Amino acid sequence: MxxxxxxxxxxxxxxxxxxxxxxxxxPTEALAQATALTLADHGAAALAYGAEQGPGRLLHALAERLGRVEGVTPPVAQLMITGGTSQALAMLCSQLSRPGDVVLVEAPTYHLALRIFRDYGLHSVMVPGDAQGLHVETARTLLQMLRARGERVAFLYIVSNFGNPTGVSLAPERRYALATMARHEALMVIEDDAYGELWYDAPPAPAIYNLMPGGPITRLGSFAKVLAPGLRLGWMLADPTLVRRCTATGMLDSGGCVNQFTAHIVATLINQGQLxxxxxxxxxxxxxxxxxxxxxxxxxxxxxxxxxxxxxxxxxxxxxxxxxxxxxxxxxxxxxxxxxxxxxxxxxxxxxxxxxxxxxxxxxxxxxxxxxxxxxxxxxxxxx
CATH class of the missing domain: 3.90.1150.10 (Aspartate Aminotransferase, domain 1)
Known part of the structure; x- marks a missing residue:
């Protein structure tokens, strides 16, 4: 079986x-209550094809919550609902890279991200780090060396908070350095922030994305760890141009929001304070x-x-x-x-x-x- x-x-x-x-x-009980409430109040919308960017209810609830928790409220035009970090990474690989490109990654890094990059024909180049996180200057040196020999670097991928597998967070001064490098070198940084809310002693430093408004940084969040992995729901913060590129795909044009029903349920959970x-x-x-x-x-x-x-x-x-x-x-x-x-x-x-x-x-x-x-x-x- x-x-x-x-x-x-x-x-x-x-x-x-x-x-x-x-x-x-x-949270099975909270999800059951939120599901019943969603069907009662928003059933027709929740069960329809969703807007490609995600339902407005969740986009606005998520933007408000990020502002309340982090002190920075993102414009809704910078948000997109995803099917979780894995789906978002695959989507970004399809939009930002082509087979044979290089991806800069931490050494060590999330093993299944490496698998996704291989699926798209990308070559991962490891950047060393320490107890303070990624060595930013080493990343810059590697980037310049790779470009000098004609290789195309699609992006740099980093788990910024409580990383998988090390548990290390990127130090505040290195976050500023990485954001600055990304802008100066025109390098896309994908910030995987799946664990940022799972702090046990003090909240983490500000997200790299929040340090460089308008910079080439894309931030990924997920409800898999903080709520339930079976929901297959997450979010992306990116430049509105990249959001529009990601929504203008045949898959989303055909099927709409990747998880319309669960997106509405999570919006209800946020609005009710249950998340x-x-x-x-x-x-x-x-x-x-x-x-x-x-x-x-x-x-x-x-x-x-x-x-x-x-x-x-x-x-x-x-x-x-x-x-x-x-x-x-x-x-x-x-x-x-x-x-x-x-x-x-x-x-x-x-x-x-x-x-x-x-x-x-x-x-x-x-x-x-x-x-x-x-x-x-x-x-x-x-x-x-």
């Missing part, structure tokens, strides 16, 4: 590799799970393992002693009842052999504790 969902839990294995929200935290309430509740739970995982790492992992402080998002990026290969150890770990994602998956051209990514978003505290205890035994055995 075919599965209903992407995530398949394997009996006896603590799955620390999946960056999915815990199904127990999905804010759900994010606050989920943030408190994930903060506690973050603390549980970090405490377990400090208690159990052997000497030589290190990780960054995690201020938000879903992930912890663990550096193993250099003689340990996370990919080679994965079958041993799974036989011992714990799984993770090896670091090699987050690099386009090699690297990350002694890194692994852990997620605390899916499992309750007791499972997180158990998983780290099992992982520790595997690592200690491999060292001996």
């Amino acid at each position: 075919l599965p209903d969902i992407q995530l398949v839990m394997r009996p006896g294995i603590v799955e620390l590799g999946w960056g999915h929200p815990d199904p127990a935290l999905l 804010d309430q759900h994010i606050a509740n989920a943030r408190a739970i994930w903060r506690s799970r973050r603390n549980t995982l970090l405490t377990a790492l400090a208690r159990h992992l052997p000497a030589g393992c290190t990780w960054h402080p995690i201020l938000g998002g879903f992930f912890v990026w663990v550096r193993l002693p250099t003689h340990l290969d996370a990919a080679a150890l994965l079958p041993i770990a799974e036989a011992a009842g714990v799984s993770y994602l090896p670091g090699t998956r987050f690099f386009a051209t090699g690297g990350g052999h002694h890194y692994l990514r852990l997620s605390f978003s899916l499992l309750p505290p007791s499972e997180l504790e158990l998983g780290i205890a099992r992982l520790s035994k595997v690592l200690r055995s491999a060292r001996s």
